Each structure stands twice: as C-alpha cells, then as structure tokens.
Amino acid sequence: MTAGIFDKQRDPRRVRELAAAIKSVVTRPWKIMEICGGQTHAILHYGLDQLLPPEVELIHGPGCPVCVTSLEAIDSALQIAGQPGVIFTSFGDMLRVPGSRQDLFSARAAGADVRVVTSPLDAVSIAQQNPDKQVVFFAIGFETTVPVIAASILHAQRNQVSNFSILPANVLVPPAMHAILSSPDNQVNAFLAAGHVCAIMGYWEYEPIAQAYNCPIAVTGFEPADLLEGILLVLRQLESGTASVVNAYGRAVIREGNQSAQQMISQVFQAVDRNWRGIGTIPLSGLGLRPEYSNFNSFERFKLEPLAVAESPLCIAGQVLRGNAKPTDCPAFARECTPQTPLGAPMVSAEGACAAYHRYHKAVA
Amino acid sequence: MSPEELPSMQGPVCPLPISQRDTVVIGHGSGGVLTHQLIRDLFQKHLNSPRLRAGNDAAAIELPASAPEGLRLVTSTDAHIVTPLSFPGGDIGRLAVCGTVNDVSMLGAEVRYLTATFILEEGLPLDELEAVVASMADAAAEAKVEIVAADTKVTEKGQCDKLFISTTGIGFAPASRRIAGDQAAEGDLVLLSGPVGNHGVAVAEARGNLGIRTAIRSDVAPLNGMIAALLQAAPGTHVLRDPTRGGLATTLVEIARQSGVDIALEEESIPVDPPVRKACELLGLDPLYMANEGKLIAIVPAHEEQAALSALNAHPLGKQAAVIGRVLGKSAGRLWLRTSLGTTRVLDMLAGAMLPRIC
Known part of the structure; x- marks a missing residue:
C-alpha cells in the first residue's frame, strides 16, 4: 500500500492503540448505533467489530439512503421512467432496489432510458443536450447529497432548463434519531453520527437530542481509526454517565457546518413528513421543494396518482433499519434474499446492512 | 429518396454507383x-x-511435432x-x-x-x-x-x-499437463503478476462514467510469453487464470469453489497502483472487483514458489508480481482476506454490475 490521505486513519498501530483503549474503558455491555451506511460498510470491510471487546455491540442504523427510500417513491420512479420521452437519471446503486414489481434495471431492459449519474448537475447537462426529452433526477440521500441537488435546481432555473425535474425523496438524520430513541423498544445507548452529514449540517442539531435522551453522540468519520475513536469517545461518556455531543471528525466537521450549503438547502427545500421504507412515516423527516420551486417537482409535472404498494412478507428490513434485528436474524437472509435477488433494500446497496453482512460477515456460510 | 438525392441526368450516361465510401454500408x-x-x-x-x-472457406493448419506423451x-x-x-x-x-x-x-x-x-x-x-x-x-x-x-x-x-x-x-x-481451476491444493501459494483494477477504471473513465479524469491506462496484454517463462521455471503449476470481469476477488472465489478449498489473501501484499486506489476510493469502487485484461493469477506448489516468482518478476509484464496468499485446506470454497489491521473478512463474487456508491 502506498502513501495516501487516509494513511493516518488506517495505520495498524494507531488502530491497535485505540482498540486497546476501548478495552480498558469498558466495564459493562453497551449498544452503539452507527447512523450511516457508509460506516456500516467500513466497519465490516475492515472487520472492526472483531477488534471490539464482547461487551460492545454495534447496531447498524437507518443511514443507507437507498434502503430507506420508500417503496412508493421507487414505484413512482418506475412509473416515470417507463413513460416515452423521459430520460430518468439516478445515483447508481438505486437501480437495483426492488420496487413492488421491478427495479430500474429491469425498466431499462424493457426499453426505458435510465442513466447513472454521479451528480445531479450531470442530469441538468443531459436535459440541456436533450431539449425534446423530460429529464428526471431521483433525489435520494441524506443531508449530504442535498446541497448539490439544490444547486442543480438553482442552476437549471438560472439557465431556464425547463425540461429538468427531480423526484424528491431526500431524508434527514435528526428526526430518525428522535424516532429511534423515543421508541419503546429502543436498545441504543449511544450514536456515532454520520461525519459526512455533519460536514454539511454541523452538529448543533444533535445537542438537544443528546440532552433529552441522555444519549452520548460522537460525530464520526469513515476510516478505521475514525470509527474506533468515535466508539471510544461515546464509551467514555457511557461509563462515566455523561451525555454530550463530541466531535471525533474534526478534520471535516465544525459545529456550525457548511453554512453556505445549508443556506442553499433552505432556499430550495423545506421539511416535510416522509415515509421511510421499513420504518414508516416520520414527521418532518424529509425535504420537499418549496412552493416557488414546485415546477421542478416530477410528481407535479407527471401528475402521478398515489400508488398502492406492498412489501415482501418475508423481509424484516424494518427491524434491521431500526436496530432491533441483525441481518442474520432474518429467515430469508442468504436464502431467498441475496444481493442478486434482494427482497428488501438493505440487501442492495453496498451501504445496506444486509448486503454488508452478506459480503463480509463471518457468520455467512 | 428525395429529388435532390437523385442522380442528375447528364445526357445519355448511366450513373455509376459510388465506389469510394468512408463508412460501412x-x-x-x-x-x-x-x-x-x-x-x-x-x-x-x-x-x-x-x-x-488463399481465400478459401477454411484454413488448414499443421499439427506440431508431438510431445513424447502426446x-x-x-x-x-x-x-x-x-x-x-x-x-x-x-x-x-x-x-x-x-x-x-x-x-x-x-x-x-x-x-x-x-x-x-x-x-x-x-x-x-x-x-x-x-x-x-x-x-x-x-x-x-x-x-x-x-x-x-x-x-x-x-x-x-x-x-x-x-x-x-x-x-x-x-x-x-x-497431454500430461493438468493445469486447471480445480487443481488448487492445500499449501499452494497464490501469485499475482501485477497491480489490479487498471483496465476496469480506464474503460469506465473512457466511457465518461466516473466524472473524474485520471491517467490510468488499461493493462490489456497477451500473457502467453510470461506464462511460457513461468511454466519453464515452475512446471508443477496447478492453476492459471486471468482475473478479467469480476476482478481478482471473483476469479479467486471461482477457483476456491472449483477446487473445493479455502483461499486466504493478505490485503497488504496485493499490488494496486496508487491512482487506481484513489479513483476507486473516491467512487466507492473496490479494485479487487475491477476488471483486468493483462494480469495473471498463478497457483503453484510451495516448493516452486521462489522459481515461479523469479520467473514472473523477470518478465516485463510481471515486474510487480507478488505472492498474495495461500491455499488452505478442503472446504466449501471461500475466499478470505486478512486486512492490514489483522482482521479478516470473506470476499464474495461480484453481484451484478459494479455501481458507484451514492455517498
């Protein structure tokens, strides 16, 4: 391996030191939830769970944006993508997520023009190059992806790109944390907050949550040493009975976050109630377009009817996403449900807990 | 055909069909x-x-002089x-x-x-x-x-x-040569001829799928010269395979299943060019699953390890060849990766297409 920007956070000696420090502070069992699917992926990719003492259990949170996107949103996407004259654009891993009947890959195979983009700004360019087509971007993701989606709307408006619209399905982290902590069967003692979300939003929003639920929160990055440091910082608090927000990702996050990005978000979007796949509707947990940008809303442009949808009866994704079950607890895991034949969204994205278990976990035979 | 496209009559001449074309028709x-x-x-x-x-419907080829055993x-x-x-x-x-x-x-x-x-x-x-x-x-x-x-x-x-x-x-x-995917045996060493992922990243970039620009070039190359040198030095070689689509990990899972053995890799010994590593990191791709078109996996018995490695290293395509793992005992056929942190994880086959992650 060669010198890179993450070397310090991957240095085996530093990782061993942090693992030893964690062992030395823990006296009791604790359950820590990492919010973000990127963190779940990194934990299993590096086998970090193998470095923790048995008292510390990591619970995988709802932070896989692909996983929590509602079935209705996916079915709406499929409905739009199937229409003639439409170019449907999306982040890549959304294409394999099953809707009620099919996924965007099968829609493409059936003749729909579905394209993978790495930025919604590319979708605006596609719209400019194809003025006779309607170009739709599937706006999924947490706060991390929202600024560039807002920027694409503003860019389209400035350049009078009238054939571009978005299917709004973005979600917000703090309402999900409230929903988890206030649930009667909550098992979470502490959170690792998602570093990339906090790079945009800061972490001032989490301070009232830590206080209200007496729940330590560490803003945490994605490399092995980042994750272990976040775990160490919440464990110290849990063992000493304190609960505050600490920043273990100082190289990317400040308390106030990226204010110009936040300003762009609030210019274009407003908080709305949103249905999370497997969890249900959480009040004010999503972002919808403000009325002055409603002409960029694909729902309105395509005059979609509300859809009746149905999940697979075998899938326990809801329990997994709430942290009440591990992927391996599911009777369909690695049997009916595999990355090639996903029944639920967490088996699809590399960030999904079920897919990460399927790829990396020792328990898989 | 519109009137403009019709050949104009210039007296009693027959319009010649166009004989020089610059596209396939x-x-x-x-x-x-x-x-x-x-x-x-x-x-x-x-x-x-x-x-x-010769312009015939088929080509006749001479058989080479037979080896002693056919x-x-x-x-x-x-x-x-x-x-x-x-x-x-x-x-x-x-x-x-x-x-x-x-x-x-x-x-x-x-x-x-x-x-x-x-x-x-x-x-x-x-x-x-x-x-x-x-x-x-x-x-x-x-x-x-x-x-x-x-x-x-x-x-x-x-x-x-x-x-x-x-x-x-x-x-x-x-006729006596038995090199095949089911020949990996306990104690064998896994050799890789050079860094992985270059072809997959180069083609994805040329397709404009990555949204980034790199100087990464495909490794596409004929491997037969290097293989001849390898087999001269290590005639007991058990398995040869080129990790094309699905990448190194998928190919080794195939071999593990074919041979019914577990294979353990050392993450730190797998060569990956720094620009490939960085491009993959940025896009949420894994070099172990990216396609190669000029790399060789050779699985050789322990007593031929040094001879095989020297032969690969001496060839221009194998300068960065390395021993990346070894074959464990009989099993269902799993591929293990020992990470640089000392932890282990299972590597599975690539599921579907390689997709950039959202964030």
Whole structure:
C-alpha cells in the first residue's frame, strides 16, 4: 500500500492503540448505533467489530439512503421512467432496489432510458443536450447529497432548463434519531453520527437530542481509526454517565457546518413528513421543494396518482433499519434474499446492512 | 429518396454507383464486390496470413511435432464488445486478440492460431475499423499468433453497437499437463503478476462514467510469453487464470469453489497502483472487483514458489508480481482476506454490475 490521505486513519498501530483503549474503558455491555451506511460498510470491510471487546455491540442504523427510500417513491420512479420521452437519471446503486414489481434495471431492459449519474448537475447537462426529452433526477440521500441537488435546481432555473425535474425523496438524520430513541423498544445507548452529514449540517442539531435522551453522540468519520475513536469517545461518556455531543471528525466537521450549503438547502427545500421504507412515516423527516420551486417537482409535472404498494412478507428490513434485528436474524437472509435477488433494500446497496453482512460477515456460510 | 438525392441526368450516361465510401454500408455484407473490396483494401492490408490470403472457406493448419506423451488441442472462444471502441491503453482489436490468447494460455497451452468474426454496424467509419484491425495485427504479432480465418457480417444501423469482434483461439499442450481451476491444493501459494483494477477504471473513465479524469491506462496484454517463462521455471503449476470481469476477488472465489478449498489473501501484499486506489476510493469502487485484461493469477506448489516468482518478476509484464496468499485446506470454497489491521473478512463474487456508491 502506498502513501495516501487516509494513511493516518488506517495505520495498524494507531488502530491497535485505540482498540486497546476501548478495552480498558469498558466495564459493562453497551449498544452503539452507527447512523450511516457508509460506516456500516467500513466497519465490516475492515472487520472492526472483531477488534471490539464482547461487551460492545454495534447496531447498524437507518443511514443507507437507498434502503430507506420508500417503496412508493421507487414505484413512482418506475412509473416515470417507463413513460416515452423521459430520460430518468439516478445515483447508481438505486437501480437495483426492488420496487413492488421491478427495479430500474429491469425498466431499462424493457426499453426505458435510465442513466447513472454521479451528480445531479450531470442530469441538468443531459436535459440541456436533450431539449425534446423530460429529464428526471431521483433525489435520494441524506443531508449530504442535498446541497448539490439544490444547486442543480438553482442552476437549471438560472439557465431556464425547463425540461429538468427531480423526484424528491431526500431524508434527514435528526428526526430518525428522535424516532429511534423515543421508541419503546429502543436498545441504543449511544450514536456515532454520520461525519459526512455533519460536514454539511454541523452538529448543533444533535445537542438537544443528546440532552433529552441522555444519549452520548460522537460525530464520526469513515476510516478505521475514525470509527474506533468515535466508539471510544461515546464509551467514555457511557461509563462515566455523561451525555454530550463530541466531535471525533474534526478534520471535516465544525459545529456550525457548511453554512453556505445549508443556506442553499433552505432556499430550495423545506421539511416535510416522509415515509421511510421499513420504518414508516416520520414527521418532518424529509425535504420537499418549496412552493416557488414546485415546477421542478416530477410528481407535479407527471401528475402521478398515489400508488398502492406492498412489501415482501418475508423481509424484516424494518427491524434491521431500526436496530432491533441483525441481518442474520432474518429467515430469508442468504436464502431467498441475496444481493442478486434482494427482497428488501438493505440487501442492495453496498451501504445496506444486509448486503454488508452478506459480503463480509463471518457468520455467512 | 428525395429529388435532390437523385442522380442528375447528364445526357445519355448511366450513373455509376459510388465506389469510394468512408463508412460501412449494408452492401459490405452482401458477399459481392463491396465485400471483396473491404476484405482486400482493409482487412488484408493488415491481416496477411498466407492462409487468409488463399481465400478459401477454411484454413488448414499443421499439427506440431508431438510431445513424447502426446499433445492435446486447447481451444477457447470469446466475444468482445466494449464502448468506446478505443480507450487509454488499448482498443477492441487488442482486447479481442489478448482475451482469447490469454484464455487458451490458462490451460498451459502454447497458443498458435486465432480466427476472428467481425460484426459491423452500418455507418461505422472505415478508418475506425481500420485502426482496430491494425491494432489486432499488432497484438497478434506481439503474441506471436497467426490469424488464419476471418468472417465479416454487417447489421443495419442500431442492431449492433459499432463493432463486435468474436475470436477463437487454438493452441497445443502436452497431454500430461493438468493445469486447471480445480487443481488448487492445500499449501499452494497464490501469485499475482501485477497491480489490479487498471483496465476496469480506464474503460469506465473512457466511457465518461466516473466524472473524474485520471491517467490510468488499461493493462490489456497477451500473457502467453510470461506464462511460457513461468511454466519453464515452475512446471508443477496447478492453476492459471486471468482475473478479467469480476476482478481478482471473483476469479479467486471461482477457483476456491472449483477446487473445493479455502483461499486466504493478505490485503497488504496485493499490488494496486496508487491512482487506481484513489479513483476507486473516491467512487466507492473496490479494485479487487475491477476488471483486468493483462494480469495473471498463478497457483503453484510451495516448493516452486521462489522459481515461479523469479520467473514472473523477470518478465516485463510481471515486474510487480507478488505472492498474495495461500491455499488452505478442503472446504466449501471461500475466499478470505486478512486486512492490514489483522482482521479478516470473506470476499464474495461480484453481484451484478459494479455501481458507484451514492455517498
């Protein structure tokens, strides 16, 4: 391996030191939830769970944006993508997520023009190059992806790109944390907050949550040493009975976050109630377009009817996403449900807990 | 045909059909004059095996002098489609030669001959086609193989993506040679001839899928020369395989399952070029699952480890060759990766297409 920007956070000696420090502070069992699917992926990719003492259990949170996107949103996407004259654009891993009947890959195979983009700004360019087509971007993701989606709307408006619209399905982290902590069967003692979300939003929003639920929160990055440091910082608090927000990702996050990005978000979007796949509707947990940008809303442009949808009866994704079950607890895991034949969204994205278990976990035979 | 396109009558002359064209037209597939022109002026200019020039329906080839224990004929066929036709480090022509040469070589055979079928889309610029054919000729010369038979078909526009090439390879191996995917045995060492991921990233970038610009080039190359050197030094080699689609991890899972053994890799010993590592990191891709077209996995018994490694390192394509893991005992066939942190994880086959992650 060669010198890179993450070397310090991957240095085996530093990782061993942090693992030893964690062992030395823990006296009791604790359950820590990492919010973000990127963190779940990194934990299993590096086998970090193998470095923790048995008292510390990591619970995988709802932070896989692909996983929590509602079935209705996916079915709406499929409905739009199937229409003639439409170019449907999306982040890549959304294409394999099953809707009620099919996924965007099968829609493409059936003749729909579905394209993978790495930025919604590319979708605006596609719209400019194809003025006779309607170009739709599937706006999924947490706060991390929202600024560039807002920027694409503003860019389209400035350049009078009238054939571009978005299917709004973005979600917000703090309402999900409230929903988890206030649930009667909550098992979470502490959170690792998602570093990339906090790079945009800061972490001032989490301070009232830590206080209200007496729940330590560490803003945490994605490399092995980042994750272990976040775990160490919440464990110290849990063992000493304190609960505050600490920043273990100082190289990317400040308390106030990226204010110009936040300003762009609030210019274009407003908080709305949103249905999370497997969890249900959480009040004010999503972002919808403000009325002055409603002409960029694909729902309105395509005059979609509300859809009746149905999940697979075998899938326990809801329990997994709430942290009440591990992927391996599911009777369909690695049997009916595999990355090639996903029944639920967490088996699809590399960030999904079920897919990460399927790829990396020792328990898989 | 609109009135403007009709040939204008200039007295009593018969309008001649256009004879000089710069794109493929349906007539190139007719078997008539245009087909012959295309073969003579474009294909034979570059592919000039006497057997091909003879213009017969088939090519006769001589069998090599037999080895003491007899010879086996080894053959493989491979279709090549890639967008764009040309990418940093190679093109579809080089790919079509190297892909099949490498496949035949993986049973330890000496590759001698190739045949090629070209499916051309109406409208393909002839100079693009010629560049590809010239590149095939160069790659065949580099691999020291002869293209002995070829065929051309033309499809209507939209029925194929510019140009598809299918090649079949023929080689010979001593009848006693038992190199195959099911031969990996406990205690064997896993060698890799060089860094992985370059081809996959180069093609994805050329396709404009990555949204970033790098200087990464495809590694597409014929491996038969390096394999000959390896087999001279390590004649007891158990498995040879090139980790193409699905990458190193998928290929090793295949071998583990075929042989019914577990294989353990050391993450730190797997060579990956820094730009490939960085591009993959940025996009949420894993170099262990990215395609290669010029890399070799060799699984050799422990007593041949040093000889095999030295032979690979001495070849220009194997300078960065390394021992990356070893074969454990009999099992269901799993691939383990020991990370630089001392933890382990299971590597599975690539599921579906490689997709960039959202964040």
